[in-house]
Amino acid sequence: MPQPARSQSALPQPARPIGRLSLHLSHHGTLGQGVDIALARNLSVLDTSGPCLWTASDETCQIERLRLDAAGLGKGGGGAGDHTVFPLADFFDLPAGPEGEADIEGIAYAAPWLWVTGSMSLARKKPKVGENDAEAALERLTEVKTDPNRWLLGRIPCLPAADGGFELRREVTLADGTHLAAGCLKMTDGGGNPLTKALKGDEHLARFLEIPAKENGFDVEGIAAATGSGGERVFLGLRGPVLRGWAVVLELRLVPGKAGRLKLAPIGETEGGEDAADADDPYRKHFLDLDGLGIRDMKVDGDDLLLLAGPTMDLDGPVDLWRWPGALRTRQADVIPRQELVHVLRLPNGQGFDHAEGFTLLPGPGGGRRLLVAYDNPGRDRMHPDEASVDLDLFDLP
Template sequence: MFSPLRFAFHTILLLVVLLPLAVQAQTSSQNPALSIIGKLGINAVNISGMVKTDQFLALATDEGTQIQILPQSSQGYVATNSGVIDLNQTQRAIKEFDLEAMAWQKPYLYVIGSHSKKRKKLKLDWSVKKNMERITPVIDEPDRRVLFRVELSETLKPLHIDKISLLNEIKNDPILSPFLAIPSKENGIDIEGLAVREHNGKTQLFVGFRGPVLRGNLTPILKLTLRAKRFEVKKSKLLLVNLGGFGIRDMQAMEDGFLLLSGPVNAVPNRFSLYAWDGKTQLSPTHEKLALPTQQNEGNPEAIATQNLPGWGQGIWMAKDGAENGDIRFYPFTPK
């Protein structure tokens, strides 16, 4: 089984060897593409979260309120309307939850919203006065403050959907709470990573923040211990990792640690990297061995899932926001 923290030098935080995205972009057609059969019932160009198992593929989008489960067949993953799950269990119309990440621990699929506020974008054809009026208010988005737990049957149908918010956990943390008033993309609260693991018989969720990034280039990760008999946070603890000034875009639990996909806090095109992390606070800077710059108009890395692919070895499936169906492709840790 893959064990990223056994790589060289025994450092706490290691950069996983991955093909530079500049090279990947040039040879992406040679990388295995994940086959999706049929048309997605969710927004196909804004894939923001992914879970991949031997039985199914689950996808989330940051537009709307739905996720989709795609059962695996011999030809790929099959998209049908019956696999679409609406997480809005109220009678109220909700525009979006801004779903950003997913994690799987049988029989539960966890899906999280960004918990962020926003500022409207500029309209380039508007006057300065109208634009100033447009961008002045900070818009509260309470529907984004959600964490779902979806119980799936053996036939991949939703049996029960639970929902909580992490607002109190964020408010009660002295480091995170001041950032609640700040919009996302301006170093405010912006959740984009989620991982789950079992530890000493207890379920733990790790929540990764795209923003804020703190002084000293420290990125927050909130470790949550869940109650055994109901979907509720029993205990939370803030951890910090030094990712060189970048936030977390996704994360994946591994045998003895986690993979962290890092990227810029704002929307400016920049580099993305993949790190291995042992689950403990790491304040010291990490020597960045690889920068993974994206190419314009090809989408940004947004979600990852690990696999040992026959003929390719250990690596990740990576989905991109802004690409059709996420353009999900496999990237080996060791170049072929």
């Protein structure tokens, strides 16, 4: 049944930030050859573990760790500093080496792991306004890049450190004898991994694997993880494709393989999923009606998933936060209509700037919680004079 159109007055109004949080990052000139622009201009992900804030730029191949100022957070502001860099090449064997762009589009802390994913997408080159004549611009639009590091999907041990924070380790044996080691799906030199190989036979998604990102092509932009009796359940949110207005979440079960590797396991081996029709499949698909938007980030919240939804194409907005109630209790492929989802809030967006790209949850006063939001291409008023630090927005979470 078609749903009635909403009047203009019924459209959600953008929420107002209750404050800002300053990220004090190192200047890109001090971070080596693989970083040639300010990290603060391209932050794509956020998550926390204890007092640590994890973030990354989608133009690099590294993860950034900062320490949160708890006192400032209680006043609706504050900052995060003590910046430490963790190159992904210290944990994974990357087909394009340590300086090849990974297009990091998702991180998720689920003890004892920090999960990370690249976009797994192709990218079409953009004409350079003011530099390219018509012939050169047309030529650039024919060029589609394959950066093999983009097909990264892995996890890194993320453990308490002596200073009260958290640190990433490539390999460690815990006091109880448990051995933890970083691992990822095997990536190919030509761009791909076992997941995208499996998707080549998928009736919904196969044809979109060869379409670049931001053109409704296959594009991962969000990861969430939860640990249960059946092992880790990993959810990937897709910015694209959006199929007839329906966004896609992929659910995976990943287990250790050979040294340094993860492998896909039958999805039905998670608790309660043994009798599902897709129990033997290497992934599960969920389709959600997010008002025609794709997924830009996602987080576990109890048994729910919080989904940041935005345009699939290269547009300014709208950008909404949705709640998928009971997502982690799902044990079969599902189609979730809008009336089974909860619209949490609409985020503000600029025209050509301030595109909400990543979020995480922080504690608020009185047991409440706050939403911390990072923006791609942040407005001038967010950037600090040092061209390294940037202000993020804080919202009360309804």
